[in-house]
Amino acid sequence: MDFHHVSVLLNETLTGLAIKPDGIYVDCTLGGGGHSHAIGEQLSAEGMIVGLDQDVAALQAASKRLEDLSCQVKVIETNFSNLKQALLNAGIEKVDGFVFDLGVSSHQLDTAERGFSYMQDGPLDMRMNQSGALTAEAIVNTYSSEELYRIIWEYGEERWAKRIVEFIEEARAEEPIVTTGQLVDIIKRAIPAKVRQDGPHPAKRTFQALRIEVNQELQILHDAFVDAVSMLNPNGRIAVITFHSLEDRITKQTFKELAQGCTCPPSLPMCVCHNVPTVKAKNKAIEPSQREVEENPRSRSAKLRVAVKL
Structure with a gap:
């Protein structure tokens, strides 16, 4: 099985990690192994x-x-x-760098039967972990209209969320929605033709929203970043590549929180919170070059943020 995946912002990530040849580096989203392989090429036998x-x-x-x-x-x-x-179970207590690439791998998108793709017909699945209980099919057919609206509006930032949910309700009352093709057709009917002419695929935002809900992607980010930073050696780095504004916002806010010192009100004569900054992070995200976007259109929305352990 070909697990081809083009690693986004690869050189920028390697630069951001400032790799030490004898260091320990953790790729938290291994996928096709692109980032891991590039990091590994810079490591010695130690x-x-x-x-x-x-x-x-x-x-x-x-x-x-x-x-x-x-x-x-x-x-x-x-x-x-x-x-x-x-990592503790594997006998690893300290790490020199963590990388998180939060995109869906090209392989998952291109394998129709995984149900991530709005370009190919397949079962409405979208589970990253295939033994997970919740599928996109279950969400689309059993969630209340209020829940569906919240997910598509919040996670997909889809302005036609209300109409899409109305059309889903109508369709599922007739028969269960079980394939990606069925759902794409419903979304296309819900979004006015004039709007569909420009911009990304009309189903992109709804599919993104369902994927995030199936895999509980946003809930786990903050705590995972905090855990990773707690295991970094001094001067160790954490690099996070995001593909939409919600992930990027959580990354930025978590880094900001970890970079903040005292949070006491200015009126207090002395610090009582004893908060000390644990990382240093640049405020500006790194984006792909024009050339990378032309060569790999999937990189268009990618952003890289790096923080250094103090």
Whole structure:
């Protein structure tokens, strides 16, 4: 099975991580292994790359791809929300760099039966972890109209959310919505033709919203970043690549929170919160070059943020 995935902002990520040849680096979203392989090429035999992923197909493909590296390689089947425990279980207490690439891998998008793609017909699934209980089909057919509206409006930032939900309700009253093709047709009917002429695919935002809900993507980000930073060595780095504004906002806010010192009101004569900054982070995100966007259109919305452990 070809698990082809073009790593976005690859050189910028490597620069941001400031790799030490004998360091330990953790790729929290192993996917096709692109970032891991590029990091591993800069490591000596003493260095180590650890890859985490909850997708068994990804782990198998990436393990194969990383075989030619001369550094130590460890792959662990887990969601990055468990990164701290998973690393401690593997005997790793301190790390020199973490990378999170929060996009769906090209392989997942291109495999119709995974149900992530609005370009190909397949079952409405969208589970990153295929043993998970919740699917996109269950959400579309069983969530109340209020819940559906909230998800599509909040997670998809879709301004036609209300109409889309009305059309979904109408359709599911006739028969269950079980394929991506069915859902795409419903969304296309809901969004006026004039609006559909410009901009991204009309189903893009709704599919994004469903994927985030299925995999509980936003809920786990803040805590995972905090856990990662707690395991970094001094001067260790955390690099996060996001693909939409919600993920980027959580990343930016978490870094800001970790970079903040005293939070006491200015009126207090002395500090009682004892908060000390744990990271230093640049305020501006790094975006792909025009050339990268032309070569890989999927990188268009990507942003990279890096924080350094103090």
